Amino acid sequence: MNLSNKKVLITGGSSGIGLAFAKALSKEVKKVIICGRSEEKLNNVKAENPQLDIIRCDVSDRNDVERLHQTMTDQHPDLNMLINNAGVFQFYSFEKRNHTFEALEKEIEIDFVAPMRLIDKFLPDFMSKEEAAIVNVTSGLAFVPFSMAPVYCATKAGLHSYTESLREQLKNTNVSIYEMCPPLVDTPMTEKMPEAKGFKKENAEELASIFVKGLRNNKLEMRPKASSQLFTLRRFMSGKSVSMINKGNADMEYLYNES
Numbered sequence: 001m002n003l004s005n006k007k008v009l010i011t012g013g014s015s016g017i018g019l020a021f022a023k024a025l026s027k028e029v030k031k032v033i034i035c036g037r038s039e040e041k042l043n044n045v046k047a048e049n050p051q052l053d054i055i056r057c058d059v060s061d062r063n064d065v066e067r068l069h070q071t072m073t074d075q076h077p078d079l080n081m082l083i084n085n086a087g088v089f090q091f092y093s094f095e096k097r098n099h100t101f102e103a104l105e106k107e108i109e110i111d112f113v114a115p116m117r118l119i120d121k122f123l124p125d126f127m128s129k130e131e132a133a134i135v136n137v138t139s140g141l142a143f144v145p146f147s148m149a150p151v152y153c154a155t156k157a158g159l160h161s162y163t164e165s166l167r168e169q170l171k172n173t174n175v176s177i178y179e180m181c182p183p184l185v186d187t188p189m190t191e192k193m194p195e196a197k198g199f200k201k202e203n204a205e206e207l208a209s210i211f212v213k214g215l216r217n218n219k220l221e222m223r224p225k226a227s228s229q230l231f232t233l234r235r236f237m238s239g240k241s242v243s244m245i246n247k248g249n250a251d252m253e254y255l256y257n258e259s
């Protein structure tokens, strides 16, 4: 992909992976615009990274997404790349029932419905561009579920499948569909998680450089590091893969009280 002609919107760009992607891409593309819910977080990022444009938007709120789309159309009509990165990660025990069903619905809204809504809004504009791209950020957990986060893993598996259909349908168009499946990465999202055996927390900046290289080389599905192991595990040891990656969960039950 030619990055130099891209203007990029990254959802959830105010911390972690999204911020690392925004900083790395801002050296390669025409412009990067980030969004998030917290105005304070966005302003702090802007103070340290004046090259980034910021816009407040809760991607799970359809009116906010409508406003975001209108602002982009008015102020950035040359936008030609969308990175669906915003996400939340919640721990839910079916036994303890530590969440309301509304909280689970909210997680689905943010992690699954929002990328679909954003694609629905931006795709018609992108179809008229000379070249455009959409990136969905899923997870290695799209391939094998971490059972303490069942809703999260289901949304990522769903988004992985949706991305494949989208790519297949649009294969003869000017819009390329990418997927980044990060492994465990050291970000505010995973702050409370220990490094599980065999799954060390990767560095967000390193992931960003793998991402930029992958985009340049048209790598449509990126499964760096442990994500590629999870993919292989699921493929060749499907029956055992779920129990294998959930072996150490008893030591992490404190996480149920953290989300």
Ligand SMILES: NC(=O)c1ccc[n+]([C@@H]2O[C@H](COP(=O)([O-])OP(=O)(O)OC[C@H]3O[C@@H](n4cnc5c(N)ncnc54)[C@H](OP(=O)(O)O)[C@@H]3O)[C@@H](O)[C@H]2O)c1
Pocket: 011, 012, 013, 014, 015, 016, 017, 018, 035, 036, 037, 038, 039, 041, 057, 058, 059, 060, 084, 085, 086, 087, 088, 089, 110, 137, 138, 139, 140, 181, 182, 183, 184, 185, 186, 187, 188, 189, 190
């Ligand atoms: N970290 C990992 O190990 C890991 C592994 C695999 C996949 N991922 C995926 O990578 C993506 C980024 O994760 P991260 O680790 O960088 O998390 P993070 O540090 O918690 O950052 C999440 C970002 O999303 C924003 N956000 C959350 N809900 C939002 C909403 N409703 N509307 C708009 N923005 C929202 C947050 O800002 P506000 O809170 O201000 O809204 C923040 O900018 C997620 O999709 C996650 O599932 C992460």
